[in-house]
Amino acid sequence: MTNIKVKYRSPDPRRYRGLGPEDPEGLGLTIAGQSRSGCLHPPRSLPVLACAGLDRMAGRRLLFKCELLQKTGSFKIRGALNAVRSLVEERQRTGRELPRAVVTHSSGNHGQALACAAQAEGIPAYIVVPRSAPQCKQDAIRAYGATLVPCDPSDKSRAETASRVVQETGGVLVHPNQELAVIAGQGTIALEVLEQAPQVNAVVVPVGGGGMVAGIAVTIKALRPDVKVFAAEPSNVDDCYQSKVRGELTPNLHPRDTIADAVKTSIGPNTWPIIRDLVDDVLTVSEEEIKRATWLVWERMKLLIEPTAGVGLAAVLSEQFQAVPRDVQNVCIVLCGGNVDLRSLTWLTDLSGKAE
Known part of the structure; x- marks a missing residue:
């Protein structure tokens, strides 16, 4: 199986402005x-x-x-591994230290995946999880060595709590679906x-x-x-x-x-x-x-x-x-x-x- 590089652009590229400083007019995906x-x-x-x-x-x-x-x-492990490994390679390429931590919010599955990927690289992980998340998912996150941070079951609470954890830990946010x-x-x-x-x-x-x-x-x-x-x-x-x-x-x-x-x-x-x-x-x-x-x-x-x-x-x-x-x-x-x-x-x- 070969790799492909896809530069996806909207029929109206202006719709993408504001998505990211490095790629303001399209989503560049490899x-x-x-x-x-x-x-x-x-x-x-x-x-x-x-x-x-x-x-x-x-x-x-x-x-x-x-x-x-x-x-x-x-x-979820597919995206988490790609995100964490991309982060590690970018830091190595630029001669910078690994991040102090990775942070995300998750209903459970992305949290487990990011905890697993971070553990493999020796990076601490902080996972914001709604209190209503299934206990089996919360237990698995902890089993991968991550710190679980509870929040209310809403997108707003998830995002705000994750932002606070990033500020407190100096970590890097790995968004569960927009990264x-x-x-x-x-x-x-x-x-x-x-x-x-x-x-x-x-x-x-x-x-x-x-x-x-x-x-x-x-x-x-x-x-x-x-x-x-x-x-x-x-x-x-x-x-x-x-x-x-x-x-x-x-x-x-x-x-x-x-x-x-x-x-x-x-x-x-x-x-x-x-x-x-x-x-x-x-x-x-x-x-x-x-x-x-x-x-x-x-x-x-x-x-x-x-x-x-x-x-x-x-x-x-x-x-x-x-x-x-x-x-x-x-x-x-x-x-x-x-x-x-x-x-x-x-x-x-x-x-x-x-x-x-």
Whole structure:
């Protein structure tokens, strides 16, 4: 697999002004198909699986990219490793010391990934996490040696708390979905999909902050513009859908609860232009549809995905997807994570003791 360099520009470059001092008119992304030679623990290249039973239910050929099997349990390690390694290489190239710390805010998965990547480089990590985040994700962040800083469950509280921690520690902020190195890292998913399943006609990607779908969309449209890219999100937190409909960034100011906790955050100023221009459509699904799709993957595929990873299948099984032309026959769904809070599975509460 070869590396590609993508310079994505809006049809109106002025829309990008203010995104960054070094690249004011476009998002310059290098999507690397081969792991960095200096990366101590490169992300895994994961399989694309199929399920005949789910094919029959969808009336299409479904392909599942199994990011739940990734290190730290989600696709997030791709972007985190790329961001931390890029930071280390830049400091080494300029003869500067490594940062005192890296800081981020996260619903849990990016926090685990950044903690893992920072630990591999010997850099302290501070992870701002909503108090409502699943306990399993909080525990994993601490297990990677990071300092966990609690906050309220809102984008505003996350951002403000992370900013305060940066000031207190002198650390560097690695944004979970707006950092370009993170977006580029997530784009490697698409390189693998195109190599493993060249027959693919569409990719369906759960969307929260938009880093994964942005990286995938840039890569897909650069290499295979005929392949459709769909974003999928819970109807309870439908900022991506609302932004698409209105043609302007429309964040969730008061998001409702959703079982898909990892996509409760809103898309941002770096991911929105890519989603606006390159994502073909945004599909929304109900809480019941997410639960049903998650259960189907557990039952039919024997894969313990977290509910956020069920959002993509829920979208493909929804009435909305029936409007997609039938020649879009081979559909790849990204199973983005598997960090399931086992305490939330009610049947486990009947068990005495717990597994160690």
